[in-house]
Amino acid sequence: MSDQPQFQLDGQPIPFQPGDTIMQAAHRAGVYIPHLCFHPQFRPHGSCRLCVVNMQGKTVSACTQPASIDLEVHSETTELRQSRLRLIQLLFAEGNHFCPSCETSGNCQLQALAYDLGMTHYHYDPFYPTRIPDGSHPELFIDRDRCIQCDLCGRASEQADHKAIYLLAGRGQHTHVAFRSDDGELGSTQAQAEDRASHVCPVGCILPKSGNYPDIAGARLYDQIPIHAQGNHRRDDGGTHDD
Amino acid sequence: MTTKKVRVATCSLAGCFGCHMSFLDMDEALIPLLDHIEFDRSPLTDIKTATRCDIGLIEGGLCNEENKEVLHQFREQCTYLVAVGACAINGGVPAMRNHLSVQACLEESYLDGLGVVDAQIPNDPELPALLPKVLPLQAEVAIDFFLPGCPPPAAAFLELVQAVLEQRAPNLDYASRRFD
Amino acid sequence: MAESPFEWLRAKSDFPEWDTDLAEQTLLNQHPAPFRPERALQSLVVLQQQFGQVSPPMQTWLASKSGVTVADLRSLVSFYQFLEPTPPPRYHxxxxxxxxxxINGVNHLVEQARATLHDADCKVETTSCIGLSDHPIAALINGHPITRLNRSNINELCQLIRAGKSLQEWPRRWFAVDNTIHHPGPLTSYPYARGQGLALATQQGQQWVLNHMDASGLRGLGGAGFPTAVKWRLCAEQADPVKYITCNADEGEPGTFKDRFYLTVQTDQVIEGMAIAAVAVGASKGYLYLRGEYLYLVKHIEAVLQQWRERGQLGAGFDIELQLGAGAYVCGEESAMLESLAGKRGIPTSKPPFPGQKGLFGKPTVVNNVETLVAATYILQQGSSAFRLVGTEHSPGSRLHSVSGDCRRPGLYELPQGAPVQDLLALCGAxxxxxxxxxxxxxxxxxxxxxxxPLDFESPGRGGSVMVFNRDRSLWDITRNFTRFFQHESCGFCTPCRAGTVAMNHLLDRYEQPTTARQKAQTRADxxxxxxxxxxxxHCGLGKTAGLPVLNFLNQGAGHE
Incomplete structure (x- = not known):
């Protein structure tokens, strides 16, 4: 233990293994750094930027920054909390997030982080983009209004399912999740409800067509316990999602 | 606490009055509160025009010209203007029409929709013109506080009023920060 | 035999019908193995050029030949602005x-063209800077540059379009691109002896070249100013035997056109610079990534590359392949360019690892700007001390500034690093x-x-692109133009840039509206x-700097709205 290299995260020593990112090491040590696109089982993406931390005068994403010895990393600062709040607000403003009617409400990691960061409103003008849903699959529904372009589905589909069904397409604000089929519809792919990719979406974009709203308000994942205290989970992952 | 009663105005723009219901959900907490607050314009009083107030609670977003006018009146009259609920904060369910043109919405509702009888688009000049997009309150005026939720829980209203009475910033606890 | 799709001023502006044999032949003419997955983007670019579109059936065909899925091809088409899935108009x-x-009135011309051509087979669009700011107003017609458009000749142009005249029948002078150097300096006026620097490099060997570059103090002239020797050495030190040299000719920075000059007039020096870099790091393959807006330079560059091969200076140990971008500013970011070269969407990758460690196809890669490579050629031939004769201690040498806007002589000026802005303004008549x-x-x-x-790496005014504005110009218009540009060019990968550039434009909309003092102050703070x-x-430099125009405006622009 004492031989293992360490860095400091908010003054706390975090041991790390060679090749670790700051996020991987912190995650293993049970220290929460807010994140949405990071998942310990999949390669890092670095797109949501929620995991920004300060390190030697620079702001970097913890999920892509390699850990190194004697680093002094700061995460829970007033400035970074404010930056994360604004990033979350940008994510809300750029999509169409109607929480009251969303199947994932209460179990949504975007929403849970917003709660945790004290968000009460969007701050930015909502973009109200027009995004096309996909209902072609018999068991799955795609609501792109809620997509945050994190590519977790893409990575899970490739790394866990070995199907590589999901990908990101478009540019800029028109970036969107797409599917590897000739007609571009999910229903024409080999996607199955049991796939890992069907159960990795941190928001309510990839959903089963049935069995939604199983829990009453108050009994859902993030109704009582904030995300920083229990980590990024989904209600259908048996508590293993983020471990 | 201040001795003078805090004057509160409320209204619903493009909303469903659900937030008002939730306000009333304070139940017995309302009784002692009434020693400290009084209502101005509100569906609870049936006063139609707001006068000088301490708190203005607005639920619902902006979907027509009249909404904008009422909002500006509230902004002028209220020291603290509060956007109450999902619709006031981000347009909410009414904003789901923002992908469509107003004309398309009217045609679906009044001409082509299922079960429409005597199809015609209402055109009474007294009807306020619809805005091209449903907008949150913040798009039009400065907002002092936000109570998220659909509706915000009664506790959130209570905390807001208490905070104004105690002349401090409201502090919504985890359970009161709800988007649904 | 298929005609090269890059033939300057093709005989007709109509495109042939989709034909798989013609497609295959065209692709094979361009590259011996056009169906390798990493060639997907290049094949789309070539097909776009040949057939005027990359329609769904064409994508399906390419997918079946290359093994790249249609969805991936679609995602490329949806990313690169110059790839069009719909049938081409006769004139684009x-x-x-x-x-x-x-400021020269392009908005009027666009309106005028749209009004005149509303029923013509012509699509009128706008695009980001096309590297012709010294000849405003510039446009691309079916990929060919047209310069010095104005309110009078636009009518003539519209009439030609309405009459269905092929581009060959259009006045030749419209297509003239002037590459005069108004103020030459060492890099643009020395007695260049082709291949001399490369011969010396080959003879002296890797370490000598690296030390020599170190001594020159050359810093990357694409904008970032990173020491070139450090970049080369990092790549040279990697154990992987396969390494690449890439030349970043994705000159997208609005107001810049120096690469257009170098690639047209000093093409040899660019190629030689790449060959020298190859000696320095031990690379056997180089790629020149040319922005799609410079399609009209392809034929010339290919011809010069061919001369080098014929002389045996390229081809044996080191060869260079030309690849094209397709309308994406972000691909000027080095890691995005490498992604694009590998046939993907131009999304910048996380650093570390740096390209020198893990770049193109995962191999150690040098990414240098066109002008940096020209400077490397100069340093090898003339010596590092000659290079250091001008410039400052920390920014040695000289560089070309692209000057545009309100001055009598817009164009190219080579000045020593550290020369003050006013010297440049005096030279260009501003x-x-x-x-x-x-x-x-x-x-x-x-x-x-x-x-x-001073214009150097230590000062805020780095130069390169120098856009001049007189008192009549609105700083507000400038800010809005730049901020819209960044929104349009954001790759969409990370939240702050993808959504932030849009939110910034919303804030500017707000700032413009009449409102209360309180809201104005709030918008400003926001x-x-x-x-x-x-x-x-x-995530990358584009997003990091995309807000700066607004900050510049708020700091400097008050009262000049």
């Missing part, structure tokens, strides 16, 4: 909408300049009292905060 007119074009945007939209806005600022958010949390 793309006006540059850079601020220089805007006595009544009111302000200068130096280094492109993400650079510095310098007002008159700051014109003594803009400053968003700029800082983007600066600190964005």
């Amino acid at each position: 007119l793309r006006f540059a909408n850079n601020i220089i074009e805007q 006595e009544d300049a009111h302000c200068v945007q130096s280094g492109g939209p993400s650079g510095a806005l310098l007002l008159r009292h700051q014109f003594q600022t 803009m400053i905060e968003l700029t800082q958010l983007m600066q600190h949390t964005s």
